[in-house]
Amino acid sequence: MSKNTRVKIGLEVHVQITSLRTKLFCSCPSNYRGKPPNSNVCPVCLGLPGALPVVNREAIREALKVALALNSKINKLLIFTRKHYFYPDLPKNYQISQYDGMGSLPIAKGGFIRIENDSLSKIVRIRRINIEEDPGRITYPTGSIVTSPYTLIDYNRSGVALLEIVTEPDLESPKEARIFISKLVSILEHLGVTNPELEGAVRVDANISIEGGERVEIKNIGSPKDVEKALQYEIARQSAIVKSGGSVNRETRHWDKGKGITVSSRAKELEEDYRYFPDPDLPPIPISSDLIDEVRSTLPELPGDRIKRLMSEYGLSKYLAHVVVIRSKLLADAFESAVRECGNASTIASILVNELLRWVDECGITIEEGLKRLTTKRICKLVRYLKEKKLSSKLIKEYIKKIITEDIDPDDLIGKGYVSIMDLEYLSNVIEEVFKENPKAVEDAKKNPKAINYLVGQVMKKTMGKADPQLTYELINKRLKENVC
Amino acid sequence: MKAPLTINELKEYVMNDPDFILEYVEKIYDVISSIEPKVRAFITLRPREEVIRDAEAVIAKIKSRTAGYLVGCLIAVKDNIITKGIRTTCASRMLQDFVPPYNATVVERLREEDAIIIGKTNMDEFAMGSTTENSAFFSTRNPWDLTRVPGGSSGGSATAVAALEATASLGSDTGGSIRAPAAYTATVGLKPSYGLVSRFGLIAYANSLEQIGPICRSVSDVAVLLDVISGFDPRDSTSIKRGRQRGFYTACMERELESEIKVAIIREMFSDGIEAPVKTIFNSVLDKLESNGFHVEEVSVPELKYALPTYYIIATAEASSNLARYDGIRYGYHIVVEGRSWYDVYSDVRSTAFGDEVKRRILVGSFVLSAGYYDEYYLRASKVRRVIRDRLLRILSSFDVIASPTMPVLPPRFGERITDPLKLYAMDVNTVPANLSGLPAISLPAGFVGNLPVGFQLMSKMFSECELLTISKFIEDLLNIAPAIPELVRHHV
Ligand SMILES: [Zn+2]
Numbered sequence: 001m002s003k004n005t006r007v008k009i010g011l012e013v014h015v016q017i018t019s020l021r022t023k024l025f026c027s028c029p030s031n032y033r034g035k036p037p038n039s040n041v042c043p044v045c046l047g048l049p050g051a052l053p054v055v056n057r058e059a060i061r062e063a064l065k066v067a068l069a070l071n072s073k074i075n076k077l078l079i080f081t082r083k084h085y086f087y088p089d090l091p092k093n094y095q096i097s098q099y100d101g102m103g104s105l106p107i108a109k110g111g112f113i114r115i116e117n118d119s120l121s122k123i124v125r126i127r128r129i130n131i132e133e134d135p136g137r138i139t140y141p142t143g144s145i146v147t148s149p150y151t152l153i154d155y156n157r158s159g160v161a162l163l164e165i166v167t168e169p170d171l172e173s174p175k176e177a178r179i180f181i182s183k184l185v186s187i188l189e190h191l192g193v194t195n196p197e198l199e200g201a202v203r204v205d206a207n208i209s210i211e212g213g214e215r216v217e218i219k220n221i222g223s224p225k226d227v228e229k230a231l232q233y234e235i236a237r238q239s240a241i242v243k244s245g246g247s248v249n250r251e252t253r254h255w256d257k258g259k260g261i262t263v264s265s266r267a268k269e270l271e272e273d274y275r276y277f278p279d280p281d282l283p284p285i286p287i288s289s290d291l292i293d294e295v296r297s298t299l300p301e302l303p304g305d306r307i308k309r310l311m312s313e314y315g316l317s318k319y320l321a322h323v324v325v326i327r328s329k330l331l332a333d334a335f336e337s338a339v340r341e342c343g344n345a346s347t348i349a350s351i352l353v354n355e356l357l358r359w360v361d362e363c364g365i366t367i368e369e370g371l372k373r374l375t376t377k378r379i380c381k382l383v384r385y386l387k388e389k390k391l392s393s394k395l396i397k398e399y400i401k402k403i404i405t406e407d408i409d410p411d412d413l414i415g416k417g418y419v420s421i422m423d424l425e426y427l428s429n430v431i432e433e434v435f436k437e438n439p440k441a442v443e444d445a446k447k448n449p450k451a452i453n454y455l456v457g458q459v460m461k462k463t464m465g466k467a468d469p470q471l472t473y474e475l476i477n478k479r480l481k482e483n484v485c
Numbered sequence: 486m487k488a489p490l491t492i493n494e495l496k497e498y499v500m501n502d503p504d505f506i507l508e509y510v511e512k513i514y515d516v517i518s519s520i521e522p523k524v525r526a527f528i529t530l531r532p533r534e535e536v537i538r539d540a541e542a543v544i545a546k547i548k549s550r551t552a553g554y555l556v557g558c559l560i561a562v563k564d565n566i567i568t569k570g571i572r573t574t575c576a577s578r579m580l581q582d583f584v585p586p587y588n589a590t591v592v593e594r595l596r597e598e599d600a601i602i603i604g605k606t607n608m609d610e611f612a613m614g615s616t617t618e619n620s621a622f623f624s625t626r627n628p629w630d631l632t633r634v635p636g637g638s639s640g641g642s643a644t645a646v647a648a649l650e651a652t653a654s655l656g657s658d659t660g661g662s663i664r665a666p667a668a669y670t671a672t673v674g675l676k677p678s679y680g681l682v683s684r685f686g687l688i689a690y691a692n693s694l695e696q697i698g699p700i701c702r703s704v705s706d707v708a709v710l711l712d713v714i715s716g717f718d719p720r721d722s723t724s725i726k727r728g729r730q731r732g733f734y735t736a737c738m739e740r741e742l743e744s745e746i747k748v749a750i751i752r753e754m755f756s757d758g759i760e761a762p763v764k765t766i767f768n769s770v771l772d773k774l775e776s777n778g779f780h781v782e783e784v785s786v787p788e789l790k791y792a793l794p795t796y797y798i799i800a801t802a803e804a805s806s807n808l809a810r811y812d813g814i815r816y817g818y819h820i821v822v823e824g825r826s827w828y829d830v831y832s833d834v835r836s837t838a839f840g841d842e843v844k845r846r847i848l849v850g851s852f853v854l855s856a857g858y859y860d861e862y863y864l865r866a867s868k869v870r871r872v873i874r875d876r877l878l879r880i881l882s883s884f885d886v887i888a889s890p891t892m893p894v895l896p897p898r899f900g901e902r903i904t905d906p907l908k909l910y911a912m913d914v915n916t917v918p919a920n921l922s923g924l925p926a927i928s929l930p931a932g933f934v935g936n937l938p939v940g941f942q943l944m945s946k947m948f949s950e951c952e953l954l955t956i957s958k959f960i961e962d963l964l965n966i967a968p969a970i971p972e973l974v975r976h977h978v
Contacts, residue, residue, distance in 0.1 A: 039599050043585075043587050046815060046817065047810045047815075048585065048586075048587075048815075049567065049573070049575070049580065049583070049585070049688040049689075049810070049816075050566075050573075050585070050686040050687055050689070051587075051685070051686075052684065052720060052721050052722065053722070054686050054719065054720060054721075054722050055722065084806060084809060084854075086809070086812065086828070086831055087827075088812075088814060088827050091810065091815060092809065092810045093810050093812060094806055094809055094810075102859055102860075102864070103864060103867070110971040151827075153814075189559065273855050273856045275805075275851065275854040275855055275856075275859075276804070276854075276859075277802060277806070277854055277863060279804055280691075280692035280693035280723075281689075281692050281722060282722050283722060283723055310861060316675070375725065377704070380975035457695045
């Protein structure tokens with residue numbers, strides 16, 4: 001991709017309102033995850049003949065929170081619209097959604113989000129916010145549409161409340177798109193509207209056009225990182241077409257996460273006519289200014305304010321404050337709760353940002369799971385040991401790794417003598433002693449690697465079994481090689 | 486045994502002797518076995534033994550003094566109203582084997598009051614039609630003249646009541662589907678105000694127009710059933726938050742008429758298309774009303790000439806959307822899918838299992854909603870609809886009721902209308918205004934041309950069913966026709 005290719009990107013972010021107890025139009029639980037297929041359904045969300053939708057009022061409040069947080073203009077009437085298209089995951093063959101035009105309105109229009117990093121600060125405009133229902137899920141027994149002999153449909157997700165947040169095409173690079181989504185998700189998380197760690201809670205469609213080409217839509221991208229990758233791929237693909245004298249046609253493509261490429265949708269590129277019209281089963285609901293005021297009064301602190309506060313209140317650098325808040329609300333909550341308990345803000349911020357994030361990423365666990373292991377209590381113990389010089393700052397890293405990968409309490413590590421195990425100097429001294437006391441064994445070990453085990457045993461004996469065998473083995477091995485010279 | 490003809494009469498018998506219910510069930514099934522092959526009102530008739538078991542349970546409840554309001558009533562239910570465990574077909578091949586896992590609210594309410602569902606009645610497929618000839622299975626015959634249609638789309642429900650195959654019945658009315666067959670079978674049919682009766686469990690044809698309502702042999706019976714089925718339902722967002730007062734509408738039967746009743750006759754509902762004998766009977770009813778102190782006055786609503794096209798645009802638009810769900814995947818008509826794309830399966834299922842009239846309306850509806858035509862058709866129709874509603878409401882601010890012949894023509898012979906859709910649609914000219922405006926409307930037996938019944942329609946203000954029923958009862962007593970029993974079954978009475 002050449003640096004000066006002009007790119008326009010607009011996003012459609014679908015966010016499940018996971019805070020709701022029930023689905024958008026029926027009383028089935030909103031949490032469909034981990035349930036046997038088609039067990040979380042009723043006549044309404046299966047679209048059985050005669051069943052009627054009833055709006056979940058809580059969903060409206062959640063949507064209003066988001067509209068207020070994004071500075072959007074809330075419409076006075078909430079109108080639901082039917083969007084028609086035939087697809088097996090859609091039980092009524094129409095989706096109850098919202099629409100701008102044709103006697104319909106979205107819940108809110110306009111608004112903006114400011115995105116920032118070191119070199120960037122810009123406003124991304126919001127076009128509109130819709131409330132709509134999630135379709136069911138299509139699964140392929142082999143995992144792939146191409147090789148599967150048949151298709152399975154699970155309607156457990158059908159009818160779950162979604163917000164569709166659509167931006168203007170204000171984003172100019174894949175990186176900006178990633179930063180935007182992180183910021184948006186952070187806002188939604190702080191509002192308590194969604195738990196972005198749940199699989200499928202945030203799904204993004206991206207519209208992208210490069211100079212001289214038509215708009216291409218990329219559907220169903222997952223995480224912010226994937227959005228960046230998908231867009232980078234797409235820019236490279238489109239630029240290549242343009243460079244070779246071809247033209248980029250308007251089309252819909254899908255992001256293939258496994259292969260890291262976008263693939264053209266098989267569907268014929270007909271201009272789809274959704275035949276929008278207001279759902280006659282759902283009379284318009286007036287949104288009073290009293291309701292809006294009431295919801296506004298419940299709005300929590302939002303990420304932008306929180307970053308500023310973390311900087312002023314705890315003296316965090318802009319970078320640390322930003323990562324702590326934007327990466328996950330849970331991280332920011334953990335930070336504040338630990339600092340409240342044992343002070344040392346910058347140490348704690350660095351534990352969380354530099355160590356916790358590293359290990360949760362490496363282990364492929366969620367931040368939530370990571371924080372269940374690296375609890376406030378454990379963080380404060382680490383801070384204390386560090387102060388008492390029981391642990392070096394180097395050793396702390398090993399501790400956090402152990403805590404997160406094995407869920408061990410720092411006290412247990414100390415009790416197991418993990419202090420000395422990691423203390424290379426101490427171990428080296430013990431090894432030196434063993435070498436002096438067992439010259440014959442040392443000679444044997446030089447010839448026969450298997451004999452090293454005897455030396456390791458001696459070290460274990462001297463440390464009363466507290467030394468880490470692996471580390472001891474490595475140190476002895478190294479020491480033996482030095483002796484050769 | 487003499488079958489009681491009204492619910493009140495039946496209840497009297499049952500209160501004297503609870504075991505009478507068993508006799509009554511036997512009697513009704515005897516009537517059915519002799520009459521049903523001739524009229525064919527039912528798509529699904531519950532087996533006699535099963536109904537007798539239900540009746541025994543009701544008798545036990547009466548004896549333990551825990552019985553409800555509708556003891557002994559055998560209710561025929563139109564086959565577009567969902568009944569748990571009883572096949573509900575909508576008279577379509579699409580749903581010919583569909584056994585619902587839940588009950589419509591109205592069915593739940595009937596059961597709470599110890600009514601027994603006797604069976605599911607024939608209708609035009611998905612309620613699209615005015616003659617019951619559009620049933621995918623068979624036509625129902627008019628018990629007053631077996632060579633003629635019983636009206637529709639609730640033709641089975643009206644016929645079952647007229648032919649003594651049930652105590653009373655439920656129909657649904659989207660553009661006249663209760664009132665048309667009531668008029669053609671000399672029964673009383675009420676389309677309630679929009680929102681008075683829950684639509685939860687009514688298989689949608691055109692959601693913004695339709696209501697479930699009773700078809701009975703007397704106005705009092707209509708009041709009794711309305712008491713049971715009406716009232717707010719949290720499962721229907723269009724249902725109106727009105728308290729359910731037990732016996733409210735029944736009590737309206739005891740009320741005296743208030744001073745002078747003002748009746749508006751709308752010129753546009755009483756002109757060109759009305760057959761002469763229908764006009765004659767209608768006029769004779771008006772004469773009787775005037776000589777009984779009613780004030781009758783003619784008014785004009787020129788906009789009503791747009792009522793039919795407005796109705797058909799809105800109804801077909803909604804239908805095209807509501808009927809999208811029938812794809813043969815989750816329930817209903819099923820074909821072998823092995824090796825075929827979902828798209829092919831959908832097309833095949835929908836082309837095979839929908840009848841011609843249903844397909845015609847889906848096509849028209851899809852067209853009027855499509856981009857570029859939406860403003861011109863659907864949006865404009867919605868505006869005209871509001872104009873018509875406003876005009877009718879203005880009339881009703883100075884009149885108690887609007888009267889008209891229910892149907893412009895006598896019951897047609899089979900095939901007479903159905904071959905020409907436009908002629909078929911024109912039959913609804915006087916009934917659709919009530920649906921477009923949401924107003925309550927009732928059809929009463931007004932008289933006969935030979936042995937062919939003629940219906941008298943009254944519309945009134947929103948949620949003024951009490952006043953409407955009080956006036957209807959007065960007219961019913963005045964005309965002294967109801968309960969009208971066709972020759973075919975008169976020997977059973
Ligand atoms: Zn459900």
